[in-house]
Amino acid sequence: MNKELQPEHVRLTLKEVGAAYSSRIVIAQLSLSLESGDILVVSGANGSGKSTLLRLLCGLQRLHSGEILYEYNGVSYTPNQASHLIGWVSPDLALYRELTALENLRFFAQVRGLRVQDSQLSALLADVGLGGRDHDYVSSYSTGMQQRLRYAYALLHQPAVLLLDEPTVTLDERGSDTVARIIERQRARGIVVIATNDPRELAWGDYVLTLGAA
Amino acid sequence: MTPQAAPNELPLRSLLLAAWAVFMKDLRSELRSRYAINAILLFAVSTAVAVSLGVGFIGLRREGDWINIQSSLLWIALLFAALNGLARSFVQEEETRTGLALRLAAPSHAIYLGKLCFNLALLAILDLVTCLFFMMFIRLQIANPSLFIALLVMGSVALACTTTILAAIIAKASLKSALFAVLSFPLLVPLLVIAIQGTALAIEGATWSEGFSYLQSLIGFAVAMFVASLLLFRFVWES
Numbered sequence: 001m002n003k004e005l006q007p008e009h010v011r012l013t014l015k016e017v018g019a020a021y022s023s024r025i026v027i028a029q030l031s032l033s034l035e036s037g038d039i040l041v042v043s044g045a046n047g048s049g050k051s052t053l054l055r056l057l058c059g060l061q062r063l064h065s066g067e068i069l070y071e072y073n074g075v076s077y078t079p080n081q082a083s084h085l086i087g088w089v090s091p092d093l094a095l096y097r098e099l100t101a102l103e104n105l106r107f108f109a110q111v112r113g114l115r116v117q118d119s120q121l122s123a124l125l126a127d128v129g130l131g132g133r134d135h136d137y138v139s140s141y142s143t144g145m146q147q148r149l150r151y152a153y154a155l156l157h158q159p160a161v162l163l164l165d166e167p168t169v170t171l172d173e174r175g176s177d178t179v180a181r182i183i184e185r186q187r188a189r190g191i192v193v194i195a196t197n198d199p200r201e202l203a204w205g206d207y208v209l210t211l212g213a214a
Numbered sequence: 215m216t217p218q219a220a221p222n223e224l225p226l227r228s229l230l231l232a233a234w235a236v237f238m239k240d241l242r243s244e245l246r247s248r249y250a251i252n253a254i255l256l257f258a259v260s261t262a263v264a265v266s267l268g269v270g271f272i273g274l275r276r277e278g279d280w281i282n283i284q285s286s287l288l289w290i291a292l293l294f295a296a297l298n299g300l301a302r303s304f305v306q307e308e309e310t311r312t313g314l315a316l317r318l319a320a321p322s323h324a325i326y327l328g329k330l331c332f333n334l335a336l337l338a339i340l341d342l343v344t345c346l347f348f349m350m351f352i353r354l355q356i357a358n359p360s361l362f363i364a365l366l367v368m369g370s371v372a373l374a375c376t377t378t379i380l381a382a383i384i385a386k387a388s389l390k391s392a393l394f395a396v397l398s399f400p401l402l403v404p405l406l407v408i409a410i411q412g413t414a415l416a417i418e419g420a421t422w423s424e425g426f427s428y429l430q431s432l433i434g435f436a437v438a439m440f441v442a443s444l445l446l447f448r449f450v451w452e453s
Binding site: 094 | 232236246311315316324
């Protein structure tokens, strides 16, 4: 896994990563390396640190020990510097309920410095199964639709690394198929890390990392 | 699409555009929910009416004590209305869990600048409404209006700079109201003392040269808070 990276390829390296809540250690000395095209599924009992690992990867939680590095186009980034490379979908992620789906995406595109047309944003919404609901307020969305919108948010900047926490939670069968298609497409673009215990989702990974029970 | 630059390395123009986007998002959200504007206006109006009913009988007097009381009441009304409304900017992001999406997507400086601009806009409305109600109900008569407006504007800028960073800090805390009080006191008391004394001079009819030192102090306070907030905000926001 230490081959020379091609342009536009991404590498994610964890070196002896540890995470803790107060004195309780949930992840200890975890080392791994992933490159473009890799899909990693993280499983484990409740409280084993699956979601924590994803939060560490996107810089939302501080490392207790070790190091996480992203390499992209010859430049190394810590998780806090790499949010332009990362798309994150999680039940913890909420978008603005008082805005419409299109307004949400337009806002996040603007703050990311992306130049996108509304037609592109509408196409993205259609891609995640929200076609025709662009101008609906998020507050009127069902939980499944909000989950689809999280995918639109995460894919907006076409990230090199997609981090999915419970990727099909609240989604119907068609929604799960949409997620499977997104994951396969992401394989061509970069890395996917999935935190789940769902048997169907476990089969999506090239590698399965099982974290210890609490 | 090639990924854009890391959020905290965006060029200045993109940073300012991102700040503008945050401001417009907050404005749009506020116009739809009207939470903060209703809270601050209600507070401003009720304070002016309550003070009028309580001490209105001395409203026609022009003695120095009453001018100081008027000035104090004006800034107390502004302060509490501002604290009531401005803290929402960050607390709401945490309560509705939208802060994580914002944190991952937006440069921290853009968030601070956008929120600061939104708070300044709220304070401008608050200043206008509070002064109008004080003129109506407490018969506030300003002998040097230009100095009064300059002190009010700079005091409000300093207040917005302070409350914005305080709001960011308390939004991350579990004991929000208690922490807000503890942090606010040492930061806001010097600002209020300067603003009250300067405003009293303006009401009394002091010249610009007499009131200029107060204006300078408020500008210095605002600049210091702005710079300190810009430096601190990223650590607060990402903590």
